[in-house]
Amino acid sequence: MRLWISSLLLCLMLLPAGARGQRINYIKGLPKDTVTVWKTRRLDKRQDVRYRGLNRIIPTHNVLQFAGNMGLVSLGFGWDYGCRGQWETAVLLGYIPRNDGEKSYATFTLKETFIPWSISLGEKVAFEPLSAGLYLNSILSRDFWVREPDKYPYGYYGFSTKIRLNLFVGEGITLYTPSHKESAIRSVTLFYEFGATDLYVISAATNKYLGFWDLFGLSFGIKIKLV
Amino acid sequence: MGSCNAIDIHPYDCNISGEQDINRRHIQELAGTFGKNVQEFRFAFISDTQRWYDETEDAVRSINGKGVDFVIHGGDLSDFGGTKEFLWQRDILNGLDMPWLALLGNHDCLGSGEQAHSVVFGEPNFHFVVGDVLFVCLNTNALEFDYSTPVPDFDFMADLLANMPKGVERTIFVMHVRPYADQFNNNVAVVFDHYTREFPNVQFYLFGHEHTLMETDLFENGIMWYGTPSINRRQYYIFTVNREGYSYEVVDF
Numbered sequence: 122m123r124l125w126i127s128s129l130l131l132c133l134m135l136l137p138a139g140a141r142g143q144r145i146n147y148i149k150g151l152p153k154d155t156v157t158v159w160k161t162r163r164l165d166k167r168q169d170v171r172y173r174g175l176n177r178i179i180p181t182h183n184v185l186q187f188a189g190n191m192g193l194v195s196l197g198f199g200w201d202y203g204c205r206g207q208w209e210t211a212v213l214l215g216y217i218p219r220n221d222g223e224k225s226y227a228t229f230t231l232k233e234t235f236i237p238w239s240i241s242l243g244e245k246v247a248f249e250p251l252s253a254g255l256y257l258n259s260i261l262s263r264d265f266w267v268r269e270p271d272k273y274p275y276g277y278y279g280f281s282t283k284i285r286l287n288l289f290v291g292e293g294i295t296l297y298t299p300s301h302k303e304s305a306i307r308s309v310t311l312f313y314e315f316g317a318t319d320l321y322v323i324s325a326a327t328n329k330y331l332g333f334w335d336l337f338g339l340s341f342g343i344k345i346k347l348v
Numbered sequence: 349m350g351s352c353n354a355i356d357i358h359p360y361d362c363n364i365s366g367e368q369d370i371n372r373r374h375i376q377e378l379a380g381t382f383g384k385n386v387q388e389f390r391f392a393f394i395s396d397t398q399r400w401y402d403e404t405e406d407a408v409r410s411i412n413g414k415g416v417d418f419v420i421h422g423g424d425l426s427d428f429g430g431t432k433e434f435l436w437q438r439d440i441l442n443g444l445d446m447p448w449l450a451l452l453g454n455h456d457c458l459g460s461g462e463q464a465h466s467v468v469f470g471e472p473n474f475h476f477v478v479g480d481v482l483f484v485c486l487n488t489n490a491l492e493f494d495y496s497t498p499v500p501d502f503d504f505m506a507d508l509l510a511n512m513p514k515g516v517e518r519t520i521f522v523m524h525v526r527p528y529a530d531q532f533n534n535n536v537a538v539v540f541d542h543y544t545r546e547f548p549n550v551q552f553y554l555f556g557h558e559h560t561l562m563e564t565d566l567f568e569n570g571i572m573w574y575g576t577p578s579i580n581r582r583q584y585y586i587f588t589v590n591r592e593g594y595s596y597e598v599v600d601f
Contacts (some may be wrong), residue, residue, distance in 0.1 A: 188355045215358075222362025224462040260360060265459055272491060274530065280428065282459040285359060320359050320428050322400070330401035335436065338356025 125167070166241040167205045170348050182346045184211055189286050189340030190318040191215040191230045191258045193274070199232070201346075209234040209254075214237035224262070232256035239295065247291040252312060258285045289340075310344040359430040360460040364467050367438060371470035374447035378418055379449070386479030388590035390415070392599075395422030395524070395556025396578035398455050401436060403579045408443045410601035416586060418446050418478075420485075422556030422576060423453025423524035425469075429461020434468045449476070451485050453524040453557065454531050457492035457568060473504040480517040481589055484508065484547065487524040488555075490533035499533060500540055509546055519547040520589075526555040526566065526573055535539065541567045551594055554585075 172179050187194055192215025199211025215228035234254035237245045264324035265283035269276075291314030298304040315337045317325075325331040357363055365598070367373075373581050382389065392411045397404040411419055421441065434456075441448055452472040456465045466472065472487035490499040500523070502535035521544055527537035544550060553566070553573045561583055572592030587596045 188357055190356045190358050193357050193361075217358045217361050220357075220362045221368070221467045222460055224460070224463075226358070226360070226460075228358065258358075260358070260459075265360070278458065280456075281361075282429065282477040316356070318356070318359055320430050321432070324401070324427075324433070327399065328401040330405060330440070331436070334354055335432070339354045340356075 126256060162236040164240055165205055166247060167207075167239045171333040172348060181206075181348050182209075182211075182344050184213065184342060184344045186213065186342035187340060188338060189289070189314060189316045189342075190285065190338060191256065192217045192226075192228045195228070195230060197230070197232075205239075207236050209236065215258070224264075227261040228258050229261060230256050230258045236293070245297045245299065247297070249295065249310070249312070250291075251342070252291045252293060254289060256287050257288060258290075258318075259283055260285075263292045286319045287316050288322075291315065291340075293344075305347065306345055308346040310346070312342050312344065314340045314342070316340055349440070353556075359428070359432065362431055362460050362464050362467065364431065364435070364464065366435060367442070368467050369470055370438065370468060371449045371474055374418075374449055375474075376474040378476060381417065381476055388588065389417045389478055389481075390586060390588045391478075392416045392419045393422065393522075393554050393576050393585040393587065394419065394579060395573070396420070396424040396434070396559055397437060397501050398427035398453075398578075400426045400578070400580045401440060403582065404437065404440050405443070406582070406601055407579050407584060408440060410599065411516065411584070412445045414586060414599065416446060419444055420483075420554070421448060421449035421450040421524055422522065422554065423451040423489075424455045424556065425450060425453065425465070426456050426458075426461055429456060429458030429464070431460065434464050435463075437469055443488075449474075451522060451524050452487045452489065454489040454492050457489055463490075475508055475513075477513050477516060479589075480515055481551070482508075482513065482516040482519045482547065483522060484519060484540075484544075485522045488525040488527075488533075489531050490525075491531045500536070502539075502543060503538075505543060505547075511533045512548070516548055518549045518551050518589075519544075519562075520551050520554065521547075522554045524555065525557045526553070526575065528566070531557065536560045538567075540581060541569070545569075545571075551589070552589045 183198050185196055186229050195213040195215035197211050197213030199209050201209045211232045213230040217226040219225045234252050236249050236252045239249050241247050267281050267283045291312055293312030294312045295308050295310040297308045317336050321336050325336040377568055425437040450469045452465055475484050486499050486500050493499045525531040527540055535584035555575050558575055561577045564573050566573040576585050582601050584595055584599055587594055
């Protein structure tokens, strides 16, 4: 079962998001029922461009992220939604190298991001001064457990070695492809995040010894929007 | 402030920055300090410092003022088995003015912790000699392992008995979990007692894990077992071993 889920995810990952279904043209010659263009707001120039009907399940972006307690590198896809696309949900597969240990690991991440503003810096560039969110990360290995194995007395350790909750805040800059050009890529966003994982939060909360960089880690990524 | 690292790959990434193989290096250091004609030595025994970084720092300060020759940590340096936890603890304990050694605790085995612990500190079973005293440090966290890994490892002890270092006349055993505690393989508790007494003139046994100060003649054979509390209790043992025998004190800090 686990193998099946893993392989399914891998297959989905390898399919470039947006490969299936009809890609809509935005701005010029937009089909009537596919898009809502909102009036430009001072802090937000984003337009809501969506796939039609059932095609809404097609991911709207691909994402590549480095570090962030989800692996050295993670690759995934996601969906943006909300009237200005402020909300994003993404799934990622990550890779933890062997480093000084005996094994390398794969991880799975479910990530939710809120990006309230996108400030226009000209026709092709926008700045997102804040992104914030959380993600659940699961290390895909039998050495880790969600619930304590039965051999332990009930509540012996009282936490899961497998599932980590991470919180983050960050910023990004988005480069749009010119609107008059036919392009498979609508925009490219470069972002960074400061993230903390639950185990470090618990540790730092009760110890003066732990400093900022013990609690937080810096992570970088690139997001490629397809609609 | 712990080790400064801006990039977090994963809490269980086994990405070890800085010093590794602590136990072997510190045992070498000890061997350099002590010749064979040691009349007396003193050591501190602490344990269970997991997620009590501030208290561990205080303990280091306290021990540095006590003029002990070395320090033994009874295991549970980490709470979650996370890689960074071992590095934070290592960096704090490196504040000790004297050599120190760390055993494997049950919390240290969680996730990839056992791997990280072995890289930073060393093998889960090890020994060292000070004067005529053999210290046997054992992994007794049986609940964390299945039967493919022998815990406690009688073969390790048999090898040691067969290749007894020269000049050893007395033995001190150190472990994280004592027999009859929850983690121990209690099917062999009595066997363990018998087998450890095959070693030359066992002085006493040391353990941690239970987070309370303990002192008991566990097998009612006149050989004492001393349990040191978790570091948040702000207590640890200092043992003085000389030709006449040994004495101990409990330090509050």
